[in-house]
Amino acid sequence: MKTKGAHSRASIPIAAALTTCLSGCGNLDVLDPKGSIGLAEKSLIGTATFTMLIVVVPVILMTLWFAWRYRASNRHAKYAPKWAHSTAIEVVIWTVPSIIILCLGILTWKTTHELDPYKPIESAVKPINVEVVALDWKWLFIYPDLGIASVNQLAFPVGTPVNFMITSDSVMNSFFIPQLGSQIYAMAGMQTQLHLIADEAGDFAGVSANYSGRGFSDMKFRALATNPEQFNAWVEKVKASSDRLDMNEYSTVSQPSEKAPVRYFSSVDPKLFYNIIAKYNNGHVLDLRNSNCSTKG
Structure with a gap:
């Protein structure tokens, strides 16, 4: 059971283009789409x-x-x-x-x-699920079906829909990969969704499109769209890491840091994403598209 409430979105393309200009990007990636x-x-x-x-x-x-x-x-x-x-x-x-x-x-x-960001992309290819957590000042990506996680690097196969579940464990941010499309807010205690797909292989820039403090200008990540073989190799590289992301390690990862390097975690607490949301809502998860809250984890 999930709750129908305010659906906060930031997918208006013209606003996205202006945000990209004002955030100091050297080019208009939003006008060079790859999905x-x-x-x-x-x-x-x-x-x-x-x-x-x-x-x-x-x-x-x-x-x-x-x-x-x-x-x-x-x-x-x-x-x-x-x-x-x-x-x-x-x-x-x-x-x-x-x-x-x-x-x-x-x-x-x-x-x-x-272009509703909550609308799944129709495809014969099975989508990949990614849980996104905005931190100060970095991005945490959790792959719940693969049991792995990474910081400031996102990977997925070309032609495969990616289902993002997004939240924040800090102030409000906005998750945005300009060349793939829509941006959407990441807010503490709430869960938003976004569905994207890459039609071409590439190394795409990802940013926070909402000012979030001192380290905002360096709150960037890379989105790697690869062929299936390269994606599988990336997964194996992540699984080879000696780092494991449990709640204790997460408390260290979530500390504010600037220009955070890419980091891999070979395993992750399966309840981590929902625990991050629930700690702001007395154990409940709020989905901005739905109107009933649920208890998970």
Whole structure:
């Protein structure tokens, strides 16, 4: 049983692009998507931008033309000091923006539901489950089905849906892999979801898109999309680590640190993710899409 409550999301693509710019990224990764979700969001950004330019460009050109046409030195321009109203102009300046706003509203409504981060990706390939914990100032990735975990490095096979369950054991953060698509908040005591897929192999940047304190600028990770053989080799490398992530070790890992190096854990407490959430809710797990809380662990 899980609880239906406020579903906090941050998947609006235009906001994502602006966040990427302001966070100091050297390039606009969000405009170079490598997955179906990212491609759909890039299309939405382009469509919305060009639609708004239908008003913006004519306004800019007409402003420049009016300034030239009605300059003080132009004695041939019609002088009409008592002119106050034109029905034709009123119809144009109200109708065109209204149509554009209506089109953008329909587009936003449609794509918001299509790109819902809680909506699983349809695929014949079995998805990989990853539990994500935002810490100060690093990311912990737990693979519950594989019994392993890593810090600041995420791996998954190309063409395989990844089901993320996301929370925070610190202040609010936002989980974001720009080239794969949607970002979504990570909040203490709450569980959010995100579904992504990579259509191409690559080493993608992952960031926190929500300011979270002193070490925020270095709260980054790498997302490795590989072929199945390389992913299996990565799993074996993680399993070869001598580190094990139980509750005692987690208390050390969760301490604030900046520029944290990649770290592997060959085993992980299966209840760790839910224990992190439940400690903020008297033993209950809150899912932001659902309205009943559940006790896990």
